[in-house]
Amino acid sequence: MLDNLHLFLTILEKGGLSAAGRELGLSPASVSERLSMLESYYGVTLLTRTTRSISLTDEGRTLADGARRLLAEADELESRVRRGAETISGPVRLSAPVDLGQTRIVPIVDRFLDAHPDVTVDLNLTDSFVDLVGQGIDFAVRYGTLADSTLKAKPIGENRRVVSASPAYLARHGTPGHPDDLPHHDCIVMRFGINSDRVWPFRVEGKPHAVTVRGRRIANTGDLVRRWALQGHGLCMKSVWDIQEDLDAGRLIEVLAPFSAGRTALQIVYPPTRVQPRRVRALIDTIAGELAGGAAG
Template sequence: MDLLANLSLFVRIVEKGGLAAAGRDFGYSPASVSERVSALEDHYGARLLNRTTRAISLTDEGRLLLDGARQLVGEASDLQSQIRHGVDHLSGLIRISATFDLGRNRLAPILDQFMEMHPAIRIDLVLSDGYVDIVAQGIDLAVRYGTLTDSSLMRRRLGPSYRLACASPEYLARYGTPETPADLANHNCLVMRFGNQLDQEWPFVIDGKRKMIPVRGNKSANDGSLIRQWVLGGYGIGMKAHWDIENDVREGRIIPVLTDFSPPESDLQIVYPAGSNQPKRVRCLIEVLSAAFANGVMPQCPSNPQH
């Protein structure tokens, strides 16, 4: 049995959520995939996957193997790259998760430059404004807003993040500028949807206390970049992270409102799975992202990047 090949297949099965999809990536028939999974289970003496006709799920033993398998496969890929191309050569796939606006407007240009410096790198950018289980989906790193609540993940702070109520000059000229959060009741508010939940209460600081103000409007979406486009189009007032609208504000396309009542800052951060040795290509990208967000400079990858 080719243990490393079967471990690679096992990781892909989890990432793809199914045996057939993983098999297509490797050019294996469904029967061959099943045989290889069975061979792994025989090798470790434990059931790794619970399989039904519609879905798969990891057993406790499978979760334990997944972390180790990813590390082994990543190290083998790095070693092969170093032998073929030298120790400073970076190659292989990096899977990244980010919100829509942040991914398109901030990360994509940085990733383009990173790939120009390291042509053998491949990027899979997974955009979502909802919750993403980065471990279950095989994500190497995610760039996210807010406080880290999952204690099994590591974090690298990129900088502060502010949420701002904002609108276009055209909208404010037509409907007026709200003076207090209570005035939002008389405005069309563009609302984000996270899963089945509408973000219909916006945070503000009033008389020194954080309060949630009800808002409503005629447009909602689960895509933050669409909310931004609606704000730019003059359709209403949105609540956006300053990273997403910084250039629009600088160039006068969007105007922050109610800034005296803005909630306290939170964090923009990189999060990544703990307890595993990240491949050099991932460690390098973490360093590059940190430097780019800190000062807007795209650095060369450090020769020996650390966590």
């Protein structure tokens, strides 16, 4: 339809069908056919034609005025979309786990915004599942395997979940020497939506070994789980990315390391769109590069 409107305006500009055809590289028959299609679509006659000239009908004049505005808006829209693909400007929406987001993602985003003043960022920090497509989110940083096979993934590095506690807690309650000791300890449990993560995975003699833990504290954010552990309220199982600084500083002590369940992925996931705006690609590459460069042990 836009092409036919452009042809219609070219006929008016050039003063005839043959001249418009030469301008656009179309045969006279093709020009006539497409003009007839346009008139058939609107159910009106747009041009009055004689052997020497053409003139607009009232309906043709109305269409010509509207077509000029419509094509100008279409050109502006295309320009804005192409600028979004070629320049680093415009909005980016992303999601990340709370702890990782606050300690690692936010500083990266702040530096990115300083470097690109025409970008805006909408950051959703949550430990719950996020529907990227349904919520219009450009990408998310996620732990673990990719559950939604329709998404694409960019690996960042490896993640390891560790059990840890504060020195004060271990001094009061002792250090567990085997995963089966955990039911006798106060464990801080993470809740995802309506499901509580009470089953902690380990490996014993090379085989998977799950232990159901108990505890008086349940939280729906990893940040609160970490703070309760730092305050000495119990053992927690957290991503090493989230507590590496606490481990390095001795604020938390890792336990049961020989029984670790192994490493999982840390990755950026995004919908399988054909072309991502440059601003989105740039922030994905920046986050992936900086996190990979400072990977947790």
